[in-house]
Amino acid sequence: MNNTKALDFIKKNTMIIVLVIVLGFFSWRTGGAILLPMNVSNLISQNAYVFILATGMLLCILTGGNIDLSVGSVVCFVGAIGATLMVNLDVPVWLTIIIMVLIGTAIGAFQGFWIAFVRIPPFITTLAGMLAFRGLSNVVLNGLTVSIKDETTFVNLFGGGADCYVHDVLGGNGINLTCLVCGILAAALFVILQFVTRVNRKKHGYDTEPLWTFVIKMVVIVGVVILFAYKLAQHKGIPTVLIWVLVVVLVYGYITQNTTVGRHFYAVGGNEKATKLSGINTNKVYFLAYTNMGFLAALAAMVTIARLTSAQPTYGQNYEMDAIGSCFIGGASAYGGIGTVPGVIVGAVLMGVINLGMSLMGVDANMQKVVKGAVLLAAVIFDVVSKRGGKMIVKN
Template identity: 40%
Template sequence: MTTTGPAPSAEKAAEGATTAAALHTGTSDIRALLTRNLRQSGIYVAFVAIVALFAILTDGVLLSPINITNIVLQYSYILVLAIGMVIVIIAGHIDLSVGSVVALTGAVSAVMVIQQGMPWWVGIVAALAVGLVVGAWHGFWVAYVGIPAFIVTLAGMLLFRGLTLRVLDNISLSPFPAEYQLVANGFLNGLLGGDGFDAFTLLIGAIAVVGYGVSGFRTRIARITYQQPVESFPLFVARVVLVGLVVMYFAWQLAHARGLPVVLIILAVLVMAYGVITRRTVFGRQVYAIGGNLSAAMLSGVKVRTVNFWIFVNMGLLSAVAGIIYSSRINGAQPAAGNMFELDAIAAAFIGGAAVTGGVGTVVGAMVGGLIMAVMSNGMQLMGIDQSIQSVVKGLVLLVAVAFDIYNKRRAGASR
């Protein structure tokens, strides 16, 4: 009995159709991979472009060792606030009081240390305690009474600014002891020597690059295990190498200035800790769930009130940390300290990829958004641009970032 198989032309047609389907599927996967986090990916490109632009406009002064160090010192407290603010925004809230809390915690620390003559560390502990109390105050009204966070923190902005004036009796206090000043103005250098540079700073930079590469590789393996789309291995290697070069250049510049700033170590520890909290803990997943879909989160058994309460306690704690850093930086406490800090922190979170409606955002993205604001401010200052123009530029950048977020949501909705 003779059997006849499909004609050669039919076989080729079937193979061609299979190949075309595979190519289409592969292309769709690549397109989905590239566009899934378009805004989060684009922010890094925007950051590099802004740095390059201002480096050219300032004739390289922006990237000089001394200026890079100054950027770290001058904007570190905004970056600390941005860490807490992005978590608040992910949960679908906002906090307008952080600038006033920065002022209040710095004032309490100054009264304890400068006026009362207590040890410098007592001032730090007192500031942290005040920050926790403030956060608990906000958390109670938002989580358990049900008043919107916008109203609660707006009231807190006025309340804690007034308390700052009372604590300081409308006068400035200075100076802090040398140990307290080291929080924001201290450097670690000379630990490993170096001929004209600080080898310890380069070592820390190298460790950071290795840690980034190992963490990225482990994340990649985990996604492959769960059959999630990942970038090609060459592209992954290129990304790690690019980030490594940027970090090592940054470390090289710091090593040729004054070494590793103490405040940068504090900031790095906070970024790593909160990166783990938001991505790898139950609390972090619950924050995203609340911001993404409150009803679904409640039906899933998330204790929404408890999570919201601790979100604001955390914001109060980080506001206190920022208050300590700021008061250490200016070597004193002032009634007007922290003015408009809340807007800078909110802008950093939104520019860094947080969504207006909540449920979206990362700590690293907020850091990049804060650095974009810092580079723009520093670059325009170096160029001698008027403060009014600087405010206009910052406002336009924030508006474009939020508009881009809305555009992405509409496009995603239209494609469904």
């Protein structure tokens, strides 16, 4: 029985275990360089767009393994419009932000309409969007680069400037105490909420994981959060882009796990016909998934052009692949109906650690793509095989 529980624990936390192993490997191979405060901060800044896009991609995948291939091009297009408005047309920053959000959401709604109500396959619809919006990005920018370095308010707000960190209001000497205190408070709040949830589940007769696995998980998570906060505190503190990522993760984590709308995404992916017969408007669920994807693509566009302080026709390439890969590596099912926001974030962090680790080791860029492809394939194989009870079935 104990062996069974141990195996279940390992199965449920496979990607977390893999992340720890991979991080340990790169820490060994880079002489600890990957854990330097600056690199930990860079890991967040360089992969912020992945966290944001992967969260939205999860909702699309939950509806039945569907994906959005257009997000990279939409990021580029929305970013191109934003840079053009601010730099060439002198549109105020706050108005530009609103316009970018509206355009991204409108693009998502446009594609969602064809997918949800006309039932054009998502692959075809978003493939068309990927081509169209990449071309439109070139049209808007005339094939040129538009620099937004002078737009300091926008750049700092979305995490691309020298002042894009939360200032230390506690006056730490050599270490950002505000960042460290926030990390400790976040860890404490997480533990309290988890204990409350566990007590409520027991009170209502729901199954709960064994106490020993619960305690181990809490200790590990608290340790990681505090260590992460300490590393950031040793650099410059909390990057403003991390706040955007946390808002997205917390909001969508709550929506998917604690709201009726969130349960509808899982229901559609589990069995669309049964969901429709139960009175749920499945067309609306598809429409919401892709409209939301457009909204988050707009946010990712702001983060991208702020970090790079410019807009170029080549931005956003392979962003969709990073988002999709993070979802599947993080435990989302290729068939839909299964996946969580925390799992997706673990997948995104794993991809980011692999990228950063191989870059520090000087691995060729082409080989980095090979490794990421192998990791993605392994994650999907694990998902498929585990659903068959661990049996590899080869059909003739």
